[in-house]
Amino acid sequence: MAVQIPVKDTDAVETRIEDLCAKRGLRMTEPRRVIARVLSAAEDHPDAEALYDRVKEVDPTISMATIYRTMKLFEEMDIVSKRDFGDGRARYEPQSGPEDHHHHMIDVETGEVLEFYNQELEDLKKRIARDLGFDLVDHHLELFGTRRKKQH
Amino acid sequence: MAVQIPVKDTDAVETRIEDLCAKRGLRMTEPRRVIARVLSAAEDHPDAEALYDRVKEVDPTISMATIYRTMKLFEEMDIVSKRDFGDGRARYEPQSGPEDHHHHMIDVETGEVLEFYNQELEDLKKRIARDLGFDLVDHHLELFGTRRKKQH
DNA sequence: TTACTTGCAAATCATTTGCGGTTTG
DNA sequence: CAAACCGCAAATGATTTGCAAGTAA
Secondary structure, X not given: OOOOOOOOOOOOOOOHHHHHHHHOOOOOOHHHHHHHHHHHHOOOOOEHHHHHHHHHHHOOOOOHHHHHHHHHHHHHOOOEEEEEOOOOOEEEEEOOOHHHOOEEEXXXXXXXXXXXXXXXXXXXXXXXXXXXXXXXXXXXXXXXXXXXXXXX | OOOXXXXXXXXXXXXXXXXXXXXXXXXXXXXXXXXXXXXXXXXXXXXXXXXXXXXXXXXXXXXXXXXXXXXXXXXXXXXXEEEEOOOOOEEEEEOOOHHHOOEEEEEOOOOOEEEEOXXXXXXXXXXXXXXXXXXXXXXXXXXXXXXXXXXX
């Protein structure tokens, strides 16, 4: 369950994302505040439209263009990261820093997304990049699979 | 260097992809033959437009719609695989079977793409999926990096 | 005040599709 | 000949952008 965070009330405790916006010196407008809170409350990987729907519940005047503009801004500011799970649209999730780095296991039958972290994998990636003569700046890993019904 | 393959002449030796089309029982039309040969000759990861340009040089009457329709068909037939390198468009490459499975290291400064294979990585992925209770059916891994200028 | 933001609608971009005419098997 | 294909142009769907009005610092 998510921590209960007031999405509308201005004098509520700041969310992690609002805090980051402040640290980055971003101008704090009403749409940004609402989007920041919706994002902070999200435990899934919403696409632009899902964000739009959730944001509209709080403030119906906020437009889709603002969702996209804000996501692009947040992405550049390393506040959110954009993911691609193979369907046509981008998904967004709060960037939680290297200490919470993780990847995704996607159930191709249900679309369900599990997050996982594996230190061995992190080390291996870095080593592979280095062996190829690169410094790793980013990487994408998604596993697609089906629930194992019976073990063989 | 690629093996020299006649792209136009009909009585030339069949390419690997044309061969696969035959095996799958696909109707062999002129556009498909040209696309198959262009793909066979490609050593990079062309997007639809790049394919279109190359195909046009052989037969300017072939349309973009056919490129897309053929790519979708080839994909369903496991003749090509579709890749996503983070820019907006899909890239295609001949599917060469499990024995030639590989991943991509993308130079973020030049856009250059290196292919690599790492058995450890293959094993690890499978193990991770299994630990999560899944049978792996597919996976995407791309590493993004910059050329290492000096080692530290 | 003044530069930064936003909503709206129109514009892009990549990809898909309806349709009438064309081929392949 | 019938089913599958194809080119063309219009349709989609996701994301971006120009512009005039609104707003944070």
